[in-house]
Amino acid sequence: MQIQNKVLFIGPMGAGKTTAIQTLSDDVAASTEVQNSNKEMFNKETTTVAMDYGAIQLDDNQRIHLYGIPGQKHFEPVWPVVAKGAIGAILLVNASQPNWQQDTLYFIKAFDMLAKSNSILVAANRITDEQHDELAELLDQQGYCLPLLTTDPRFHDELVLALNILIANLEIEISIDD
């Protein structure tokens, strides 16, 4: 039997959500990119306004639908719409961005239901060893027991590993609950 699940990609603008979904998806991913009018926030040409979508056949029995949220905070009303039915989320953190620590906590709190059930994996990119330790400590201080990986959103294998770890973690959580 084919199992179908939905996984979210969350994180601020410029964290790599669109790139990750494009990298992971078996087919060409769908996106809702428009001209970025706020280059002070993040200096890139386009930004996601509704969602990204892709899908990957993780193994013979499991197809994962990948949904990316629009990362800018004024799109927060859209997040629950995109998140509906997701079993877990990969939180992308770009540690070269200013305020990456606050942003990380902001997104964890915005998706509190997933965080509380340990259904979020934190995938950091452009991160130094010191920042990695800082992030691990930050999560620990806030009482979150979430898997933390260094993952480049351009590398398929790293993302597949992240996805597999997230799903394995979810299965462990379900078996503990049972």
Next chain:
Amino acid sequence: MTDSSNPLNSNTLKAAFREALKSATKGSSGMEFLLMATSDGYALCDTISDGSNINRDSLAAMAASFAGISDGLASQSNKPAANGSIIETNAGLLVCKQLKSNRHEVVLLGAFEQSTNHGIALWSLNKVVSDVLAILENYN
């Protein structure tokens, strides 16, 4: 946070948009309000009454998302470059139009009373679209 280098943040341009929207709302029966936003969801101007409980910033973000999803849906259906979309509610129509000039992309949302039919709503909004596009082109 705003980007002062972005012409859409020009007060002159916003004032011109505001006037176009105000005059369209006054001159059209059945139009409740108009809201204009950048295509990435920042509110530019609107004709929502001051006493209204509508959150302009959230509405601007949702309008941009809706325009974005309309573009994506059209593209997936092999009908690229959506120009607009309609939401039918029990309390009237919402019509969203994507406007693009050489340099700018904006979204225009029109809310119409229950008694206004699709044809009138589209006709009314298209008149505003022409005015806004003229302003955008002239500003370039």
